Amino acid sequence: MHIAVILRLNPVLTDELELTEGGKDIDREWIGFELNPMDDQALEQSVLLKEAHGAKVTAIAAEAEGGERLLRTALARGVDDVLLISNKKDDDAPPPSSRARTPLLVEAIKQVKPDLVITGILSTDDLYGELAPQLAACLNWPQASAVSDVRLDGMVLTVRQEYAGGMAALIEMDLPAVIGLQTAASPPRYVAGSKLRDLLNTKVPEMEASAEFAEDLSEATTLNLPDTSGGAEMIEGDAKSVAARIHEILMERGLV
Amino acid sequence: MRALIFVEHSNGVVSENAFEMLLLAKSIGAECHGLICTGDAGAAQALGTQLTGFDAVSAVADPTVGHYNPEAVLIALKAAVETQAPDVVMTSYSTAGVDLAAGLAVRSERPMLGYVTDLELNSGGLSATSQVYGGKLTAKTDLPLPAVTTVMPGARKAGSLSGAAPAVTMLKPDLSGARTRVREIITPDNSSGVNLGNADMIFCVGRALGGTEKLPLAEALAAALKAELAGSRPVIDAGWLPKIRQVGKSGTKVKPKLYLMAGVSGAPEHLEGMESSELIIAINSDEQAPIFRKAHYGTACDMFQLIPALTERLNSGNS
Secondary structure, eight states, X not given: OEEEEEEOXXXXXXXXXXXXXXXXXXXXXXXXXXXXXXXXXXXXXXXXXXXXXXXXXEEEEOOSSSHHHHHHHHHHXXXXXXXXXXXXXXXTSOOOOHHHHHHHHHHHHHHHOOSEEEEESOOTTOTTOOHHHHHHHHHTOOEEEEEEEEXXXXXXXXEEEEOGGGOEEEEEEEXXXXXXXXXXXXXXXXOOHHHHHHTTTOOOOEEOOXXXXXXXXXXXXXXXXXXXXXXXXXXXXXXXXXXXXXXXXXXXXXXX | OEEEEEEOEETTEEOHHHHHHHHHHHHTXXXXXXXXXXXXXXXXXXXXXXXTTOXXXXXXXXXXXXXXXXXXXXXXXXXXXHHHOOSEEEEESSHHHHHHHXXXXXXXXXXXXXXXXXXXXXXXXXXXXXXXXTTTEEEEEEEESSEEEEEOTTSSOOOOOSSOOXXXXXXXXXXXXXXXXXXXXXXXXXXXXXXXXXXXXXXXXXXXXXXXXXXXXXXXXXXXXXXXXXXXXXXXXXXXXXXXXXXXXXXXXXXXXEEEEXXXXXXXXXXXXXTTOSOEEEEOSOTTOGGGGTOSEEEOSXXXXXXXXXXXXXXXXXX
């Protein structure tokens, strides 16, 4: 059993987002980036499957910056191999979307030849389509998103797919398949800084993809900071005075 | 302009999101076709009678799609697209919508746009507004047609249109190649006694809580309020609270008299589960957090100072 897990970097959304001139991208100069939280779940689930079934796990990323660090983290978390796809896009252009990256990732998957591909159900910037269903469509493999449990039995995969209102279904798929993971069976594991430091000099293998980025609608998109007028009435002050005001609001409404 | 709307349903009832998409499609003057996938012709007809306001309805009735099957339904949707040649395909931003829209876009070589909150006509096609980066930014996109979209729940207020429901036309795509099978349907386990859907007051904590060591603070405030304690998805994913306490798209949809929240950014997936609450008070140190656009009251006060202060205030005020 060979599992490929696809990892992406996302901006840290608790940071303040600013736009570049013209609104074609967020200003990436001072903002932090982190492993997409959904891909973090996918990484954990892949390692859990390795531990349960003896599967081999290869982590794949297609990041122009930060990809090596991302993949070293994956090694520290327990994956067996990593592969970084060289990202040839113009340095000044925004990072390619999930849609744009799909052909390059498909090429890498065909090289790695996994039985199962796992990635996060979404990334906060995949405006032009989530990655898992696009990979599956290109590979002509079955796919399920919003997955929270993954069980393997030979070449048959059973996943729990989550729906609104706490409903779910157990869905069986023939491998090879792609899943968009929402939640791993257990929370992502902690990795000690010393383990990461030990991997600092580990060479991350790279592949030069021959595929081109797919077209998306990024040229036709302009980003905007939302209009905040008409939003919440903000309560200012120290904790004690804010608590007093909230208490007053609750009393006015007969809630306490 | 023709729109094909993928109609979701549960327990024989058409989902509200189908009517939200209908109203959005009608706002751009589209002729609205609905597609139902269900297990038998009788169920298809029964669902079809609910689709007042649609101009045409087609259905795939096959045991393979008796319950939602991502692969088989994608085959059915693609067949409907090939038959009806819609200018825009609309799915809701739901599990099925995420499964179907991007896959359909690749297979039908159409552009795709997600998280859509509004559509307007422009000279070359449509202008679409979307949410991106967890709702912190909006995106305006010139959408060439034909295209595929996922539409955010609440993009329009659901309401049925007058008129008779159209007759249902049956489609018979070949679903025999599906490598995906639905084995079991799982309903929510309510044996714990927790029922967020019926709660009058909810205190919800988000990722900023930081870990289980801070849970006693939150539990004390929930107790002082006589509120149910709930968590956003990252809190549940991290194992800090059990799944039964999750509010949001993949948790419980709630409509309490009070929804007090701390450290929850207000991603669209969370808003979907709580935005109908009667009173929303949000505590978040990030003044750009999208929750402040939905909340009635907000504060950027440090939650770890405010939570104990509010607990103390409530306890002294209640005694």
